[in-house]
Amino acid sequence: MIEQEEKRKRGRPRKNPIEKVDQTTPPVKRGRGRPRKSESAVALTAAGDSKNKKSAQDLEYKPVNAWDNPVFTKNNIMAFSENYKIFMNKAKTEREFIKESVALAKQYKFINIDESGDKKLKPGDKVYRVLKDKLMLLAVIGKKPAEEGTRIVGAHVDSPRIDIKQNPLYESTDMVFFKTHYYGGIKKYQWLAIPLALHGLIVKADGTTVEVNIGEDENDPVFTITDLLPHLAKEQYEKKLNEAFQGEHMNVLLGSEPIEDKDAKERFKKNILNLLNEKYGIVEEDLISSELQVVPAFKARDIGIDRSMVGAYGHDDRVCAYTALMAALETENPEYTAICYLTDKEEIGSVGNTGAESRALENFIAELCFRTTDGQYNDLLVRMSLDRSKMLSADVNAAVDPNYEGTHDKMNAGYLGKGIAIMKYSGSRGKAGASDASAEYLGEIRRLFNENSIPWHITELGAVDKGGGGTIAMMIANLGVDVIDVGVPLLSMHAPYEVASKADIFAAYQGYRVFFGK
Ligand code: MN
Ligand code: MN
Secondary structure: OHHHHHHOOOOOOOOOOOOOOOOOOOOOOOOOOOOOOOHHHHHHOOOOOHHHOOOHHHHOOOOOOHHHOOOOOHHHHHHHHHHHHHHHHHOOOHHHHHHHHHHHHHHOOOEEHHHOOOOOOOOOOEEEEEEOOOEEEEEEOOOOOHHHOEEEEEEEOOOOEEEEEEEEEEEEOOEEEEEEEEEOOOOHHHHOOOOEEEEEEEEOOOOOEEEEEEOOOOOOOOEEEOOOOHHHOHHHHHOOHHHHOOHHHOOEEEEOOOOOOOOOOOHHHHHHHHHHHHHHOOOHHHHHHEEEEEEEOOOOEEEOOOOOEEEEOOHHHHHHHHHHHHHHHOOOOOOOEEEEEEEOOHHHOOOOOOOOOOOHHHHHHHHHHHHHOOOOOOHHHHHHHHHHOEEEEOOOEEEOOOOOOOOOOHHHOEOOOOOEEEEOOOEEOOOEOOOOOOHHHHHHHHHHHHHOOOOEEEEOOOOOOOOOEOOOHHHHHOOOOEEEEEEOEEEOOOOOOEEEEHHHHHHHHHHHHHHHOO
16 A cells, blocks of 8 residues: 555656546546556565665655646647637636636536526536626536535636726826726836726716726727836935835826817816717716726737746736636536635735625525525535535745745745645744645645646745735635645736746646546
């Protein structure tokens, strides 16, 4: 038995358990390992015999680069990222991500649980729910009843960005601007002097809404937040970074052409209001009931001469949300009900009725318990299901950046290209605020990934006392669910353009698939 366990260690090429890994056909499961020595041969080897000594490779923990994974083919890695880039270019806000996810879910024959009356559900059925156009839950009903627990992969679909204020429009020195309030943790200087696009919606006085999307089409104008020229930045250079750039000064440049009437007041602002009225039928007060977001106008693109990485706005956390979504969409007849949970508001603390602090997951599991039992429903089933459920909190991790030495403990850090980053705990300054997964649960996930040749490595978010972070893990753990953070390592996290390895993206997708039971 021990010998079998040892042979399963990563780094040893094994028979491929994930032979076919395109997005349409589930992988074929093969034998669990290459042929081993016969049992008698093992038994004849005396304990302590030099032949029986483990090689360094067997004894030491050494994560393998995901590109070297014997069961991942380059074609599959590359092909998966092509679809990811296409999706990312259509999903730059949480609303857009959910809209695109619903379209995909329908393609995969998932039905809207809230449009299906009180239809009972049976194993293999596929359902989804959308809340407020910003949060989504998908489920594939398992063979075991929901009260025996579920398998959840949870990610968030909001990303750091610049939000437009509710009363935003003003004119200054013959130019027009939108005032902003940034959303999530950003390094403000990174958002200056780059092309920006405007996304969102405006609710008009009569209650109708108009969608806004300017800056994504090649022929659209874009926007920008200006920066100070270096020639005149002497005082700025001497300030601390967090004082040199002020949130209240991050105003988006909208225009600089006046209306013809030279005697009119605020001629430049009036011109913009006229144009907004022509295009959207809105007046200034309508902007008060709007959710407008400024996001980078860049497209997701390959990075590197070898095209091994993807650069995109919003990898955090759409890279995990997309991989979790695809894994759920492709799950067929799982043992345990498979749930993909796509939440909003993570970047500002998972608050509100579309954040992970809400009752959305509990309510969805209650609905599943109700729909899968015949008149026997009671609240205890939901409590039992939560107590027995297991979750991967699918969020990105900070990859070691050789340009910034000293921010990580290299033995416990995320790395680009080393596959899924597993994080037992997050938190900061003495693990404060961490959801600390149990050793038993970490052991279970490690075993699952090893048995399925999923490349992974163990991480913490940065060196001790260098900062820290958290995810939705703690909110779901509070419900009784076993949760561990498992996601894609990034470079330049929270920057307008973040970097992920294609091999890691593929590893996350495969990891979530095996967790759901494929
Ligand atoms: Mn995140
Ligand atoms: Mn984040």
